[in-house]
Amino acid sequence: MNPLPADTCTAFREGTRLTTGTRAQLVRELRADPTGVLVFEDASGRVVDLDWRDTAQPAPEEPQPPRRRGRPRLGVTAREVTLLPRHWDWLARQPGGASQALRRLVDEARRADGGRTAQRTAQERCYRAMSALAGDYPGFEDAARQLFAGDMAAFGEAVAGWPVDVHTYLVTLARVREDDLA
Structure with a gap:
């Protein structure tokens, strides 16, 4: 905690x-x-x-931001990634597609980080x-x-x-x- x-x-x-x-x-x-x-x-x-x-007066309500792409209920957020063409080619050949391959790579890197x-x-x-x-x-x-x-x-x-x-x-x-x- x-x-x-x-x-x-x-x-x-x-x-x-x-x-x-x-x-x-x-x-x-x-x-x-x-x-x-x-x-x-x-x-x-x-x-x-x-x-x-x-701050006794309530602040005016701010407009809601526009909905973002991704799957927010699952915790998935769409963001931009910039890669070279050879990286995109490699990702496209991976089982499960680019997103799954990137998640797998990030998880491996986090484990290898050792804190x-x-x-x-x-x-x-x-x-x-x-x-x-x-x-x-x-x-x-x-x-x-x-x-x-x-x-x-x-x-x-x-x-x-x-x-x-x-x-x-x-x-x-x-x-x-x-x-x-x-």
Whole structure:
């Protein structure tokens, strides 16, 4: 189970975690004094801007996007793929057609990946937040080296002297999440 759901954000002020929740929840809770608040999207570690204006008025309903091609009930999404003619020729000769062959190739590549992509995603997520929260903290460079070396024990030690909320948040972001593996 992920410690931070995919759609949440976390707010900090001067190294102290204020709250975690959806963007709308953060706006409601922090609107009274948003000064110096840094908000991070937990899924990516990116700093996000919140609309601090009064949201008591319901937003006008946005028009529904046009239906997309594919089979949405099955989770199939149509997207564009650019390949050379020889690749299309090879795909056309595969049993089940091009789509089935591509799915098979992607599944094989994911199995062969061994979690490297998920680990890199977690490292990048953590580094984004770490740069914004702790870029001027002592030992930042060492912590970044340990993070990208994949030595989580040494990373934990490198950030141990930082404010406890920052330390806890960064260690949480550095963990591989279930949605990183998807």
